[in-house]
Amino acid sequence: MQALLMALGLRVAGNAALGWAWIGAREKAATSVLQRDDARAAASACSDATEDLRQLADKRAAEAKKAQAAARSMALGHEARAHTILATPAAVPGDACASAQARIDGWLRGGQGNDALGASVGRCGPWRGACRLRSGAAPAGEDADSR
Numbered sequence: 001m002q003a004l005l006m007a008l009g010l011r012v013a014g015n016a017a018l019g020w021a022w023i024g025a026r027e028k029a030a031t032s033v034l035q036r037d038d039a040r041a042a043a044s045a046c047s048d049a050t051e052d053l054r055q056l057a058d059k060r061a062a063e064a065k066k067a068q069a070a071a072r073s074m075a076l077g078h079e080a081r082a083h084t085i086l087a088t089p090a091a092v093p094g095d096a097c098a099s100a101q102a103r104i105d106g107w108l109r110g111g112q113g114n115d116a117l118g119a120s121v122g123r124c125g126p127w128r129g130a131c132r133l134r135s136g137a138a139p140a141g142e143d144a145d146s147r
Contacts, residue, residue: 088103091103091106
């Protein structure tokens with residue numbers, strides 16, 4: 001009878017050990033499944049964010065192409081104006097300083113040579129004081145007494 005009780009006790013202890021091991025294995029499996037699901041969710045979120053960044057990069061690239069085209073067009077216009085200015089013969093042959101003064105005076109008066117600088121600043125523009133000093137006459141819209 002003692003042997004039977006001893007066998008029964010060993011059997012119960014063995015079943016408890018197996019049950020404990022099975023519960024541990026089940027917990028590890030459940031944890032692994034949760035970790036796998038979390039990793040999949042993180043990978044999916046990363047993939048979505050990467051796709052959003054790709055779309056944003058494509059959008060910005062298209063905007064940059066438009067801006068580059070506009071800048072290229074503006075640069076070609078400036079280049080053409082620069083060629084015109086450089087190709088214009090000197091107003092005072094042999095005197096570069098006098099030629100430059102004559103050209104600037106023409107731009108400031110809005111008259112002759114107004115194809116480059118004068119067209120962009122109008123009559124005297126931000127150089128109102130320079131108009132008075134260079135030409136001796138008041139800029140457009142001012143009388144001589146206001147100087």
